[in-house]
Amino acid sequence: MAQLWGGRFTKETDQMVYDFNASIGFDKRLFHEDIEGSVAHVTMLAKQGILTEGERDKILEGLSGIRKDVDDGTLEIDETCEDIHSFVEAELIRRIGDAGKKLHTGRSRNDQVALDMRLYARKHVTEVDGLLKELLTVILTVMEENMGTYMPGFTHLQKAQPVTLAHHYGAYFEMFKRDRQRMSDIYERMNYCPLGAGALAGTTYPLDRECTASLLGFAGPTLNSMDSVSDRDYLIEFLAALSTVMMHLSRFSEEIIIWNSNEYQFVEIDDAYSTGSSIMPQKKNPDIAELVRGKTGRVYGALMSLLTTMKGIPLAYNKDMQEDKELTFDAIDTVENCVTLFTGMLRTMKFRKERMAASAMNGFTNATDAADYLVGKGVPFRDAHSIIGRLVLYCVEKGTSIDRLSLDELRGISDKFDEDIYMAVSLETCVEKRLTIGGPGPEAMRKVIEKHKEYLAEEKSQTK
Ligand code: ARG
Numbered sequence: 001m002a003q004l005w006g007g008r009f010t011k012e013t014d015q016m017v018y019d020f021n022a023s024i025g026f027d028k029r030l031f032h033e034d035i036e037g038s039v040a041h042v043t044m045l046a047k048q049g050i051l052t053e054g055e056r057d058k059i060l061e062g063l064s065g066i067r068k069d070v071d072d073g074t075l076e077i078d079e080t081c082e083d084i085h086s087f088v089e090a091e092l093i094r095r096i097g098d099a100g101k102k103l104h105t106g107r108s109r110n111d112q113v114a115l116d117m118r119l120y121a122r123k124h125v126t127e128v129d130g131l132l133k134e135l136l137t138v139i140l141t142v143m144e145e146n147m148g149t150y151m152p153g154f155t156h157l158q159k160a161q162p163v164t165l166a167h168h169y170g171a172y173f174e175m176f177k178r179d180r181q182r183m184s185d186i187y188e189r190m191n192y193c194p195l196g197a198g199a200l201a202g203t204t205y206p207l208d209r210e211c212t213a214s215l216l217g218f219a220g221p222t223l224n225s226m227d228s229v230s231d232r233d234y235l236i237e238f239l240a241a242l243s244t245v246m247m248h249l250s251r252f253s254e255e256i257i258i259w260n261s262n263e264y265q266f267v268e269i270d271d272a273y274s275t276g277s278s279i280m281p282q283k284k285n286p287d288i289a290e291l292v293r294g295k296t297g298r299v300y301g302a303l304m305s306l307l308t309t310m311k312g313i314p315l316a317y318n319k320d321m322q323e324d325k326e327l328t329f330d331a332i333d334t335v336e337n338c339v340t341l342f343t344g345m346l347r348t349m350k351f352r353k354e355r356m357a358a359s360a361m362n363g364f365t366n367a368t369d370a371a372d373y374l375v376g377k378g379v380p381f382r383d384a385h386s387i388i389g390r391l392v393l394y395c396v397e398k399g400t401s402i403d404r405l406s407l408d409e410l411r412g413i414s415d416k417f418d419e420d421i422y423m424a425v426s427l428e429t430c431v432e433k434r435l436t437i438g439g440p441g442p443e444a445m446r447k448v449i450e451k452h453k454e455y456l457a458e459e460k461s462q463t464k
Contacts, residue, residue, distance in 0.1 A: 003082050004089065004109070021319075023083045026326050030084050031077065033119040034112070035067045037195060038088065040215040041107055048206050051102055058099040062092045084116075085109050106207050108199035110229040110317040115195045117324065119216065121238055122190055124332045128242070129183040131339040132176050133456065138347045139176070140452050143169050147442045147449075150427050151266065151356040152365050159363030162430045165351060166449075167440035173452060175248040182241040190234035193218035197228035200316035226316040232306065232324050239303040239328065242335045246296040249342055253289035256349070260286045266356050270348035273341075288345050292338045299334055302327035357427065362401055364392050366425040369433070370402055373424040377416040387414045 003013075013021075039060060046056035066088060069075035081087040093100035146165035153163035193213035196202070202225045209221035222228040259266035269286055277283035309323045367388050374384035388402075391413050395401055403425050410417035423429055435441040438448070 004086050004104075018082075021082065023322050023325065024077070024079050024081050024087060026329065027084045027113075027116075027322075028077045028079070028087075029325075029329055030113075030116040030120055031070060031088070032067070033116040033123075034084050034088050035063050036119060036216065037112060037115045038063055038103060040212045041195060042103060043215060044208050044211045045102075045105060045205075047211060048208055050105060050205050050207075055099045055102055058096050059092065059103055062096040062100060063088070065095065066091050083109070083113075085112055106198070106203040106205035107195070108197075108229070110199050111194050111197040111225075114197070114229050114231070115193065115216075117232075117328075118190060118194065118234065121234055121328070122187065124336070125183050125187045125190070125238060128245070128332070128335060128339070129180055129187075131336060131343070132180050132183070132245070135339055135343045135346070136173060136176050136180075136452075137456060138343055139169050139173050140449065140456065142166070142346070143173065143445070143449055143452070146351070147445050149351065149353050149356060150360045150431060152360040152363060153440075159359075159365050161368055162360040162365045162427050163440040164431055164442075164445070165353075165356065166445050170445070170448060172248065172252055176245075177455070179241065179245045179248065182244065186234065186237045186241055188219075189237065191219045192222045193220070194222045194228035194231070196221060197225035200226050200229050230313065230316040230318070230321070232310055232321060235324055235328050236303065236306055236310070239299070239306060239331055242331050243296075243300050243303050245335055246292075246299045246338065249338055250293045250296040253286075253293040253342070256289045256345075257286050257293070260289075264355075264359070265352055266359070268350040268352065269345060270350070273345040273348060288341050292342055295334050295338055299331045302331035360427055361403075364395070364402065366402060366427070366430050367392055369430045370421070370425050373421055374414065374416050376424075377418075379414070379416055 042051065042056050042059045042063075045051040046053055051059075066075065070077060075091070077084070078087055078091075081090060089100070089103060092103060143166040146169070149165040150162055151165055151168060152159040153161050153168070193209070193216055195212045195216070196207045196209035213219070213221045222231075256267065256269070258264055260269055269284070269289075271284075273288050274284045275287045277285065305327050306324055309320055313320055370391065371381065371384040371388045374387060375381050379387070391402060391405075391410070394409075394413065395405065403422060407417065407419065407421075410421060431440050432442060435444045437444060439445075
């Protein structure tokens with residue numbers, strides 16, 4: 001077992017203690033970030049005259065050799081090392097000898113791991129942002145193609161007023177757009193470099209922290225060394241934003257599961273994104289949507305776990321913080337997989353437009369419009385509401401709908417009804433007249449879709 005300490009110990013660590021303490025099993029994921037951080041550190045050390053140029057070149061060459069060999073599979077990460085930092089350093093020393101022992105000058109694993117995690121998180125904020133952008137592109141395509149696809153809009157899962165598929169998807173566009181904005185906020189806040197904070201109190205070497213920050217693409221160095229090594233806010237914020245993404249995906253999944261049910265049959269999920277039953281041959285299950293809904297729990301779990309881990313930690317670094325990794329990695333993997341699969345499922349899902357329109361027609365989704373019609377004829381809204389309430393009751397008892405009543409029947413309830421009522425309560429009119437900003441009417445939708453197109457065309461990614 002390669003470990004970086006031992007001078008002050010007279011006994012070997014108990015094997016179980018060693019294993020319990022070790023993190024290489026999961027922090028080996030930070031291999032690339034660890035090398036990247038060391039390259040910047042060593043470059044800066046030489047610039048400051050702390051290392052010679054010769055030492056720097058030897059170290060850089062060693063590091064790049066290690067990276068190459070691990071990448072192409074010639075070198076395996078040795079899991080008997082305590083952590084990824086120990087592995088890289090031990091391997092470097094094995095390769096280049098004494099110069100390698102100077103890599104860790106003016107650095108602690110505390111600022112090293114803080115840097116590695118930040119680099120990793122920053123990269124994945126950008127990755128998640130990119131995946132969300134693809135999801136938005138698919139949503140926007142469905143919107144453009146379905147401004148005239150009618151469906152019922154619900155409140156309390158009861159039919160409320162007719163909307164269009166474009167409008168319904170438009171709601172999710174807003175959600176995932178906000179998720180991207182969150183990614184960009186988080187990115188900006190986390191984009192400061194903790195390297196150079198040392199164990200907790202900086203170092204006596206003349207480190208140039210501005211230099212390493214800029215070499216690693218950060219906006220600048222962090223400004224308090226104790227905070228730098230013990231801050232995991234950026235992970236908590238990232239996990240909170242990922243939880244919100246999952247909450248949105250889970251709501252959308254729930255709707256797709258309902259739409260896919262035998263009762264609704266609004267959609268058909270592509271064969272490639274459904275699964276069958278081992279016993280019931282007729283089944284085609286929406287497993288992807290269910291799994292996305294289900295996996296939301298574990299992402300929330302990661303957030304709760306890290307918040308709880310952090311809540312009692314005194315300044316500065318404490319080993320508790322090693323617990324930030326597994327759950328964060330798992331949450332990032334989960335969200336990236338979920339967004340990717342969900343996007344594929346949406347891209348290939350078919351809509352049964354006639355069923356959706358038929359469903360929008362029954363269930364009195366045009367009752368508000370019938371009341372508004374009476375308002376247009378001079379009836380105060382509250383009275384109109386009550387008249388249409390009675391009309392609906394009449395229809396329910398007769399098993400029919402407002403648009404199927406004869407003019408005589410309508411007039412039996414209010415003499416304000418005329419021939420133009422049929423036009424006024426048609427599905428098309430109900431939707432087309434809803435033209436206020438944000439409404440489902442085609443004119444309103446067209447404007448919003450234009451804005452969305454411009455937004456997605458913006459070259460600059462939100463997070464860099
Ligand atoms: N594996 C540790 C972690 O993830 C690295 C930092 C160790 N620092 C220390 N002083 N033991 O937090």
